[in-house]
Amino acid sequence: MRTRLTVNGEPREIEHDTRTTLLDALRDHLGLTGSKKGCDHGQCGACTVLLNGKRVNSCLCLAAMHEGDEVTTIEGLGSPEALNALQKAFVAKDGFQCGFCTPGQIMSATAMLEELRAGEPSYASASLEGDMPLDDAEIAERMSGNLCRCSAYPLIREAIAMAAEVKS
Amino acid sequence: MRDFEYSRAESLDGAAGQLGDGASIIAGGTNLLDLMKIQVMVPGRLVDISRLEDLKGISEHGDGLRIGALVTNSELAADARVRSGWPLLSRAILAGASAQIRNKATTGGNLLQRTRCPYFYDTAMACNKRTPGEGCAAQGGVGRMLAIFGTSEHCLAAHPSDMAVALTALAAEVEIRAADGGIRLVPVRELYRLPGDRPDLETVLGAGEIITAVRLPAPRPQTRQVYKKVRDRASYAFALVSVAVAVEMKDERIASVSLACGGVAPCPWTNPEAEQALIGAAPGDDAFATAADALVAQASCHPDTEFKIPLLRRTLIAALREATGLADSAAANPTTRTPA
Numbered sequence: 001m002r003t004r005l006t007v008n009g010e011p012r013e014i015e016h017d018t019r020t021t022l023l024d025a026l027r028d029h030l031g032l033t034g035s036k037k038g039c040d041h042g043q044c045g046a047c048t049v050l051l052n053g054k055r056v057n058s059c060l061c062l063a064a065m066h067e068g069d070e071v072t073t074i075e076g077l078g079s080p081e082a083l084n085a086l087q088k089a090f091v092a093k094d095g096f097q098c099g100f101c102t103p104g105q106i107m108s109a110t111a112m113l114e115e116l117r118a119g120e121p122s123y124a125s126a127s128l129e130g131d132m133p134l135d136d137a138e139i140a141e142r143m144s145g146n147l148c149r150c151s152a153y154p155l156i157r158e159a160i161a162m163a164a165e166v167k168s
Numbered sequence: 169m170r171d172f173e174y175s176r177a178e179s180l181d182g183a184a185g186q187l188g189d190g191a192s193i194i195a196g197g198t199n200l201l202d203l204m205k206i207q208v209m210v211p212g213r214l215v216d217i218s219r220l221e222d223l224k225g226i227s228e229h230g231d232g233l234r235i236g237a238l239v240t241n242s243e244l245a246a247d248a249r250v251r252s253g254w255p256l257l258s259r260a261i262l263a264g265a266s267a268q269i270r271n272k273a274t275t276g277g278n279l280l281q282r283t284r285c286p287y288f289y290d291t292a293m294a295c296n297k298r299t300p301g302e303g304c305a306a307q308g309g310v311g312r313m314l315a316i317f318g319t320s321e322h323c324l325a326a327h328p329s330d331m332a333v334a335l336t337a338l339a340a341e342v343e344i345r346a347a348d349g350g351i352r353l354v355p356v357r358e359l360y361r362l363p364g365d366r367p368d369l370e371t372v373l374g375a376g377e378i379i380t381a382v383r384l385p386a387p388r389p390q391t392r393q394v395y396k397k398v399r400d401r402a403s404y405a406f407a408l409v410s411v412a413v414a415v416e417m418k419d420e421r422i423a424s425v426s427l428a429c430g431g432v433a434p435c436p437w438t439n440p441e442a443e444q445a446l447i448g449a450a451p452g453d454d455a456f457a458t459a460a461d462a463l464v465a466q467a468s469c470h471p472d473t474e475f476k477i478p479l480l481r482r483t484l485i486a487a488l489r490e491a492t493g494l495a496d497s498a499a500a501n502p503t504t505r506t507p508a
Contacts, residue, residue: 021201057272060202060269060272061272064216120246121258123262142267
């Protein structure tokens, strides 16, 4: 079957099996290997991409179901020559060791900062309404869908806090 | 994953017409695709309803809300009306899964996620839910997450939804489109079947029926709502136990109470005796202990789940203290301030 997607702003079309996940479409059909296959079951978050602006586990999406949808991957953020604010913050704070989870962490954090700007609460928010200060507990809760088996969590949270300050 | 045919439904009638004969509806797919990858579920056809506009959006319905079956968990938890009028529902949804999953998972799909235990996932082990009559490896196996109420010798699995527990305590109803196109309403607390000798049958949905919406009635005035969840890690884990309560106070006594528990049964677990023990009582640990005793009286534990009895008692009492103003919510919920 054929599916058309807009990936990082470019129209793309793939010929694929019904079983092809969005993650496999990105990696194996389009050569965008930044999104990683960690668990392939939605538990680790290494495959996180933005789907129509929302963060999702691309391993739990069927490509066939996303005809016409817009996908943003890590390749659609900054480039090695021109890192964006979050990418710079991860480097500045050393927010990784092996780096395998990093594209997913950065895609997830990108969406998380947007959710915060839209005033969406989290389980860690003291109030469901009103201001939500982005403290360490908020970042940890909002990023719980992204595992780091090197356990670089404290530095990942610092990097996100740093980028959030730059943005605001 | 086994091969399947894929079709995108253009209408609800069209979707209904393609059901039967090994077909499954797919919407968010977060549970179904996970189970298809390990061949625990092997539908021959997926009917994609994710584009059906009729099933989207939250609208006002009488004094309550009508939540379309395709409304995502994120959308529902963040809805301003839900946050102010039904905070229990927002809190419960935000206590479940991860942000990525909540962005994809739908209201209908959350209700219909499979009741499950590790042996259901392990195709090398016996499971009556996967293959009726095969046996239950959880009996005599290990099972910290297993249910303690409503189980049978054929199945010990718990329903993992937080959202369904909140909807049960809030007296929500499921709007179901029958195969003939008619609509029927089923309270969420009556949606699930206990396993008995057919643990493969989890709900009262009949062949060709599709959940179209959830109807949320207006909360009673002056009710305080609390959702309390206890789990093995600070975030992104199923409940060991959870408690949803909505308490209405009048003249410093409990005028009405609605209670549901998660992580302990094949469905959101309710107990009218525990509720009855609280009505008319002055809030306090004596009344709460009586209710907690009534709640756990019928428990039937696997050796690995005996800890759930004292844990459920304490969680209920903590939730009731908070809901009746005897404890403030920040002090009563310290785990939410601990980094994961």
